[in-house]
Amino acid sequence: MERIGATTPDDELVRSLRAGHQDALGILYDRYGNLVFTVANRILNRTHEAEDLTQEVFLIFWKKENFQPERAALGTYLSVLTRSRALNKLRSRSTQQRSVERLQQATYNQFSHPCPLEQATLQEQRQLVQQAITQLPNSQQQVLTMNYLEGFSHSEIAQQLNMPLGTVKTNVRQGLRRLRQTLGEAVG
Amino acid sequence: MSNPSALSEDDLILVEDYVLGELSPEAAAALERRVRSDPALRQELCALQATLRLLPQAMPVLEAPPELRDRILTTHTLRSKILTADTPLPATPRRSRSARRSRPAGATIPWGKIAVGIAAALALLLGADNLRLRQALGDADQSNRELLAQLDQNNERDGEVVANLLQRPTSRLVTLEGESNETANAAGTLLFTPGRWQQVVVSLGNLDPLPPDEIYRMWLTLENGQTIFCGEFNTDEQGNVFVELRPDETVPQGVKATGIFVTVESATAPPEPSGERVMAGSI
The missing domain is CATH 1.10.10.10 (Winged helix-like DNA-binding domain superfamily/Winged helix DNA-binding domain)
Structure with missing residues (x-):
């Protein structure tokens, strides 16, 4: 596999990560870490929870391997994943704070193609x-x-x-x- | 509201409500059936979904704290090693430090290295400038190896539990040592997150198996003198235990935990620490 770097396309980085090259995660984080953290913080409105969720999202992404580059763009995939998980967390604290109703948008064919x-x-x-x-x-x-x-x-x-x-x-x-x-x- | 799409106004509202999650499950299912055979409907649905997917790009981007990157990469490294370690692990006797040092280069990941990785990661997570903690981590090396050995001999779920605990920025490791004559050689580790006592992972070794009518119980002591029951366990035949405890009782807000201890109790006794103290550790 070719040497990866800051200009390596997402799909190559994902392949590299799945092949066990840990540097790829660092490059992906540099590319999308702030976006994921921003989405998480906007919904959760608590910095430490947003940090935890950012970590969770990147580790889920690494481990689950269900991202398909031909079906989705990584930036929006991570945004949607983060938003969905953040809403779940919001729901778990809803008894003290507020009710979360139908905020999880319908997902038919959500990731068919970018x-x-x-x-x-x-x-x-x-x-x-x-x-x-x-x-x-x-x-x-x-x-x-x-x-x-x-x-x-x-x-x-x-x-x-x-x-x-x-x-x-x-x-x-x-x-x-x-x-x-x-x-x-x-x-x- | 203008509607330049190829859809009727009613259909457009239907698709918009669908992507906004405003349709009932029945109405959503009906729309999904129509979408499969109606290209115009499908095109509009995809475009609206893409619009929403891209909406986060409209937000001013926040800078994530710089240390978060290190935390994520460290956890990733740690989890990779935990999940890929394939070296068969010795139970007892354990290898000496010198034996481990003489391991040939190029061999598969030794479990000792992983333990050191855990300690290093914990040091990173907790802030490596804490001398007391560093000493505790140094002292905990043996216990860490036991924890990792147990972890590797068990299934991936154990790895998940430990990894999840490790993911938390404030996770801490407490060493436990034998207090009685019978348990002088017993040692172990408790992994927990302050403020989140609902889940702790305990790994202990060299603790004698108990008869069926007795049980080990773990207790948390608080600065106000209160004692909280964490859970109970017994060891395997080799005197090891690797267990995840989920205490029912929570620590009152603002009250610090000061220590952990283990007692031997009658299996039917009420949850009061009345038996002999056999192990303890301070937080």
Whole structure:
């Protein structure tokens, strides 16, 4: 196997990691560690739990071997995995804090193939998605972020923002639709 | 709301609600059936899912603490070694230090090295500037080897338990030593995470097997003088025990644990430490 380095593509690093080359995990962590930590911290809102979850995600990824590069981009795969696990953790503390309702989005064919934007560099992805989200009206941006990125259910958002539940649902849906339209062919 | 997609407004709302997790299980299953035979529906579903998958990229990226990288790579190395160690492990007698040093180069991973790895990893996890801890880890070398030997002789689940405990940034290792004449040679290790007493792993050796009507019990002492029952166990025929205990009682918040001790009790006695103390260790 060729020598791996900071410019080695994800799929090669994954193959290398599975072949027992531990350096590959360090390079993958350098590439995606901050993203995983950011997602975890946004939902859990506790630094030490976000650190634990970041570690958990990378070790699960190493051990389970169910990531298929031809079906998913690693960055989004790790984001989805982190979000899903963070929501589970949130649910486990829900008796003291808050109820987590149907926050685990449906997963039909979730990883069938990476969309064009997922095949771009992380920097390009960030640039395009950040541009697209700033084009949303504040009300849509806020509820979509609270719902998807912070793990609040629609009813929790309604309560926090003192907004009718129906309005929250509509804003989330409209925000998603507009974001998808702005991203256009970049998401397929 | 505009709808430039090829779908009807009703179908578009249905797909949006689906990816947002707003459909009932029945409605979601019905949509999934339709998606299989409807390319336009499938295309929109995939695009909406991709949009959500990419949404985390909109967040300002936080810098993970620099030490997290070391922690993850150290744990990975440790777990790799635990899961791939294939050297048959001697039970008793144990090899001497000089015998281990003379091991030929190029041999498969020796279990002693793994034990040193565990100690080193623990030192990293706990902060290597703690002199008392370093001494404890040095002293615990023998016990570590016993723990790893047991670990390797058992199944992967044991490895998981230890590895999970090791993953925690504040995990600690406590050495236990024999206190009575009969248990002067007994030694062992307790692996735990302060504040998370629901799970501790205990590895002890050279402890005499007990008759069926007696049992070893482990206790935690707190700074307020309270004693907490951790669990009970017996040894195998060689006098070894490797066990995961899950204490029912929790340590009151803000109260520090100061020590661990083991007693021999009647198997039917109530959970009070009234029997002879045979092993102890300080936290």
